[in-house]
Amino acid sequence: MKKILVIDDEEWLREMIHLALKQKGFDVIEASNGADGIEKARQELPDLILCDINMEKVDGYLTLASLRNEAPTAAIPFILMTGLADNAGMRHGMELGADDYLAKPFTTEALYAAVEARLKKSQTVRDEAERKLAHLRDNISLMMPHEMRTPLNGILSNAELLAQSASTLKTSDIAEIGKEIHDSSQRLERLIENFLVFAQLELIAADPKNVNALRIGKTDHADSLVREHATAQASHSNRAKDLSLDLADLTMPMASEYLAKVTDELVQNALKFSEPGAPVRVSLKEGFNSILLTVGDKGRGFSTDQVARIGAYIQFERKMNEQQGLGLGLTIAKRLVELHGGAFSIESKKGEGATITAKLPKTKIEPH
Numbered sequence: 393m394k395k396i397l398v399i400d401d402e403e404w405l406r407e408m409i410h411l412a413l414k415q416k417g418f419d420v421i422e423a424s425n426g427a428d429g430i431e432k433a434r435q436e437l438p439d440l441i442l443c444d445i446n447m448e449k450v451d452g453y454l455t456l457a458s459l460r461n462e463a464p465t466a467a468i469p470f471i472l473m474t475g476l477a478d479n480a481g482m483r484h485g486m487e488l489g490a491d492d493y494l495a496k497p498f499t500t501e502a503l504y505a506a507v508e509a510r511l512k513k514s515q516t517v518r519d520e521a522e523r524k525l526a527h528l529r530d531n532i533s534l535m536m537p538h539e540m541r542t543p544l545n546g547i548l549s550n551a552e553l554l555a556q557s558a559s560t561l562k563t564s565d566i567a568e569i570g571k572e573i574h575d576s577s578q579r580l581e582r583l584i585e586n587f588l589v590f591a592q593l594e595l596i597a598a599d600p601k602n603v604n605a606l607r608i609g610k611t612d613h614a615d616s617l618v619r620e621h622a623t624a625q626a627s628h629s630n631r632a633k634d635l636s637l638d639l640a641d642l643t644m645p646m647a648s649e650y651l652a653k654v655t656d657e658l659v660q661n662a663l664k665f666s667e668p669g670a671p672v673r674v675s676l677k678e679g680f681n682s683i684l685l686t687v688g689d690k691g692r693g694f695s696t697d698q699v700a701r702i703g704a705y706i707q708f709e710r711k712m713n714e715q716q717g718l719g720l721g722l723t724i725a726k727r728l729v730e731l732h733g734g735a736f737s738i739e740s741k742k743g744e745g746a747t748i749t750a751k752l753p754k755t756k757i758e759p760h
Contacts, residue, residue, distance in 0.1 A: 394511060395419045395436060399429030399455060400444040400473065409442065412500045413507070426450025430458050433465050440510055442494070445474040445481070453488060460489040467601055469510040473498075489601065521598040540583060546576030586720040589653070593727050607732055609647025615639035615676055617648055618655050618685065622674045625659040631668055635659075638675040642683055645752050650728050651685075657721040658687040658748050666691025666745065681754050682734075688747035694740040725750065 396418050400406045403424070410420045421436055423429035426443075427450045433441060441459070445452035452472050459465040472485045475496040482493055491513075494506050550569045558566065596602040611617055618639055626635040644651050655674075662672045666689040673688045726736040729750045740746035 393417060393419045394440070395421065395438040396507065397421045397423065397429065397433055397436065397438040397441045398443075399423040399426065399441065399447075399452075401425055401447045402444070405444075409503065412503055416504060416507075418507075426452065426455040429455050433459055433468065434462070437464060438468060439514070440469045440471070440507060442471050442473060442507075445472055445485070446476070453484065456485065456488045456490055466605070467514075467599065469514045471506055471510060489604075517599050521595055540580060543576040543580035543583065547573055547580070550576070586724060590720050590724055590727070593724065593731065597727075597731060603731055606647075606650075607645070609645075609650065611644040611646060611648045611651050613641055614644035614651060614683075615641050617651055618674065618676050621652050621655040622659045625656060625663060626672070629660075629663045631663055631672070634663075634666075634668065634670060634672050636671055636673045638673070638677070640677050642676060642678060644676075644683055644685075645754065646728070646732050650732075654685065654725045654728055654750055657725040658685070658750070661722055661748070662687050662689035662691065662746070665689065665693075670745075679751065683752050683754060685750040685752075686747060688745065690745040693742045693744050693746045694738060695742045722748075 396413055398406050398409050398413075398420060399422075400409075401424055406422045406424070410422060413420050421432055421438060423432045426447050429441070429443060430450070432438075443452045443455055447455075450458075452474070456470055456472070459468065459470070466489075469491045470489065471492045471494055472490045473494045473496055474481065485493065491510050492506055494502065498506075550573045554561075554566065554569055561569070596606055619637055622635060622637065623632065626632045646654070659672065659674060666672060670690045673686075675684070675686045677684050677686075729736045729752065732752055734750060734752040737749045737751070738746060739749075
């Protein structure tokens with residue numbers, strides 16, 4: 393039985409809606425004002441909320457904004473009811489995250505149609521998320537054992553060597569074995585992290601509300617963050633002298649944790665596929681109504697086929713021997729840029745290096 397919360401300060405209207413919805417088999421909860429409605433929404437976690445706009449103290453807009461800012465209630469379908477359905481008010485409600493409007497006075501048929509449409513859409517979103525999750529489970533269960541084998545072998549073989557021969561090994565040999573165990577552990581940690589990050593991004597992509605929430609973030613003085621992460625990656629690879637930075641002081645329309653991830657993956661890729669001594673260039677600049685983060689190298693480059701294969705579902709489903717060297721890093725960076733309404737491009741010739749550009753719009757782009 394679907395649970396519906398009705399928030400309205402007019403008792404007669406609440407009772408009318410209650411009776412109408414009960415006849416359709418819904419479980420109905422009532423709240424006489426916005427503050428009470430917020431508390432009941434938190435406690436009951438209804439499947440849908442019907443809320444009047446014009447209420448004293450905490451009106452419908454404040455109620456909506458409050459619930460959209462809390463994770464447990466953020467995705468609950470929300471219908472605003474009003475007798476003054478002007479364009480400005482409707483626009484304001486939609487910007488706050490309302491799913492629909494119901495203009496007063498309304499018939500029971502209109503009430504049923506609005507409620508059933510919102511519940512159906514919500515169920516469709518949940519079904520799609522479940523489908524994606526099941527797909528990810530299947531693919532990850534097939535791929536992770538294979539991808540984990542290389543770093544695990546490094547850990548296990550070196551640990552076994554230490555356990556069996558520690559008394560006969562030189563201090564320098566023990567230090568070298570310890571370093572190999574540490575490096576393999578870091579590769580394994582990054583692999584698991586990337587699988588989890590990609591799974592999270594695919595679930596976010598299944599719901600437009602989650603995509604909107606993702607796009608709210610921004611990073612002021614993005615040059616500082618890009619410099620910090622690019623420098624850290626170069627230092628970790630003992631290639632600090634190869635790094636060249638040309639960074640403008642800009643605000644990036646992406647939360648700092650996501651910008652850091654994109655920067656790490658692009659710079660790490662450039663360092664991985666180019667030789668020590670070869671330059672790696674990182675730039676952050678303003679384009680036409682856009683901001684461009686570009687990383688270029690003079691390494692082995694990508695073939696046309698490899699560029700086309702930078703997509704996780706394609707990658708997951710290819711045979712094992714076709715995937716060597718094509719990790720999830722670039723796919724995650726590409727997915728993050730696309731979820732923010734941007735574009736991800738690769739210019740490369742095999743043996744001549746690659747230039748990868750993450751282009752993000754200055755203005756907010758609504759998800760389709």
